Amino acid sequence: MAAQGKEIPRRPAVGEETEVDVVDLNHDGEGVARTRDGFVLFVPEALPGERARVLMTRVRPRYGEARLLGVLETTPERVQPACPAAGVCGGCALQHWEYAAQAAWKEEAVRQALKRIAGLERVPVLPILAMERPFGYRNKAQYPVGLRDGRVVVGFYRRRSHEIVPTDDCLIQHPLAVAVARAARDGLEKLGISVYDEATHTGFARHLVVRVSFSREEVMAILVTRERAFPQAEAWVDELRRRVPGLVSVVQNINPARTNVIMGEESLVLWGKDHLVESLGRRQFIISPNSFFQVNPVQARRLYELVAEYAELCPGDVLWDVYCGTGSIGIYVAGDGVRLRGVERVAAAVEDARQNARRNGLEDARFEVGTAEEVLPRWMNEEERADVVVLDPPRSGCDAVTLDAVVACEPRRIVYVSCNPATLARDLAHLTGKGYRVVKVQPVDMFPHTPHVECVALVTRA
Numbered sequence: 001m002a003a004q005g006k007e008i009p010r011r012p013a014v015g016e017e018t019e020v021d022v023v024d025l026n027h028d029g030e031g032v033a034r035t036r037d038g039f040v041l042f043v044p045e046a047l048p049g050e051r052a053r054v055l056m057t058r059v060r061p062r063y064g065e066a067r068l069l070g071v072l073e074t075t076p077e078r079v080q081p082a083c084p085a086a087g088v089c090g091g092c093a094l095q096h097w098e099y100a101a102q103a104a105w106k107e108e109a110v111r112q113a114l115k116r117i118a119g120l121e122r123v124p125v126l127p128i129l130a131m132e133r134p135f136g137y138r139n140k141a142q143y144p145v146g147l148r149d150g151r152v153v154v155g156f157y158r159r160r161s162h163e164i165v166p167t168d169d170c171l172i173q174h175p176l177a178v179a180v181a182r183a184a185r186d187g188l189e190k191l192g193i194s195v196y197d198e199a200t201h202t203g204f205a206r207h208l209v210v211r212v213s214f215s216r217e218e219v220m221a222i223l224v225t226r227e228r229a230f231p232q233a234e235a236w237v238d239e240l241r242r243r244v245p246g247l248v249s250v251v252q253n254i255n256p257a258r259t260n261v262i263m264g265e266e267s268l269v270l271w272g273k274d275h276l277v278e279s280l281g282r283r284q285f286i287i288s289p290n291s292f293f294q295v296n297p298v299q300a301r302r303l304y305e306l307v308a309e310y311a312e313l314c315p316g317d318v319l320w321d322v323y324c325g326t327g328s329i330g331i332y333v334a335g336d337g338v339r340l341r342g343v344e345r346v347a348a349a350v351e352d353a354r355q356n357a358r359r360n361g362l363e364d365a366r367f368e369v370g371t372a373e374e375v376l377p378r379w380m381n382e383e384e385r386a387d388v389v390v391l392d393p394p395r396s397g398c399d400a401v402t403l404d405a406v407v408a409c410e411p412r413r414i415v416y417v418s419c420n421p422a423t424l425a426r427d428l429a430h431l432t433g434k435g436y437r438v439v440k441v442q443p444v445d446m447f448p449h450t451p452h453v454e455c456v457a458l459v460t461r462a
Contacts, residue, residue, distance in 0.1 A: 009039035029093030029451035049075040077101040085167040090159035092449040103130040106453040117425035134448030141177040143208040152189040176219040177210040187239035191232045215279035220249035249273045292325045308333040310458040320386040327353030340365040343375045376405035397423030407434040414459040437462040
């Protein structure tokens with residue numbers, strides 16, 4: 001029964017057309033709209049401040065999904081997308097929105113998450129660090145390979161599907177990645193190399209992964225295949241070398257599993273180097289085929305500088321880099337006389353971290369394989385202590401055991417790097433309940449034209 005005096009909004013039926021007012025965006029970048037009766041709908045490509053006509057495509061008890069038929073009242077912030085695949089490709093959900101408006105929305109989304117989830121409405125959220133040029137910023141592309149009308153295509157998946165939209169000219173990728181995609185596609189077509197079919201688990205070429213070093217203008221091409229045997233390997237490599245300046249590495253990755261995971265365990269260097277090197281400031285980092293590295297190196301350097309500023313490390317300090325990946329944050333911020341300790345569950349990433357530490361001359365750096373919730377309590381039992389802790393967890397945030405282990409060692413500062421405002425807010429609430437206070441939060445736009453936003457939070461002992 002409805003609460004007294006409160007009417008339940010009428011739910012439109014699937015196939016019904018209706019007019020809506022768009023009031024916000026959700027975490028996928030879809031317009032959050034309301035019908036005249038107050039029923040909530042999610043509408044891709046609709047923007048806040050607009051009135052639109054939509055077609056109902058799905059109805060659930062508390063919300064529905066709809067397709068945009070037309071904009072009746074347009075926000076002045078709507079722009080013509082630069083990419084012809086915008087609205088079809090699932091990559092850039094916000095390219096039809098003026099970039100300054102995107103950045104402002106992300107900043108407010110961080111502020112609202114802190115307020116609603118953690119009750120931290122008085123914590124300063126600083127103006128977002130946006131990009132001066134929000135295109136060509138990605139150093140990693142993952143193109144599925146398929147067939148369209150009997151021709152080989154590379155591209156990206158249509159939103160919420162595994163249908164490939166041919167988009168080899170992606171405007172947010174580095175131009176070298178685009179050059180590799182075109183040459184790789186043409187080489188597969190020219191040599192008659194079969195492409196993978198998800199339905200039948202047949203075919204050879206599954207994905208093309210491209211990695212770029214911005215600082216050196218060098219590129220690595222990785223062809224993910226279902227089988228190891230690659231008779232046309234030499235000819236395919238020659239096609240890439242002939243057409244792509246800056247190509248320094250061609251790798252075959254073998255993934256025989258029936259899975260949505262892109263890359264397999266085994267990689268073979270077909271030609272050239274087995275890694276790239278990227279420079280951020282005074283530091284250099286190895287990028288191997290499977291290793292994690294920030295996909296936007298321009299903003300990564302700004303983010304790492306923030307971490308260094310917030311950490312305020314001194315000679316003799318112990319720095320814990322938790323969820324350290326390839327060690328890039330800890331290595332970037334650790335100065336002379338700082339003892340660096342990192343933990344990461346992916347063994348290949350830890351090996352990269354060790355190589356990166358040696359490459360940058362860090363004499364007192366140690367990285368361990370394991371989960372943070374297992375390793376940190378052991379470090380505590382071994383009387384390891386941290387003066388400063390950097391947390392950079394996945395989107396799911398930190399485990400409560402990890403947060404409690406961090407609090408137990410009483411660091412004077414915690415620097416939390418997050419790619420999800422909701423889990424950041426949840427974890428900051430946990431820390432404030434354990435005797436810490438949140439000093440400030442700085443949003444950084446690492447992914448222009450998408451709804452994602454990175455944050456750096458400074459937390460100190462209360």
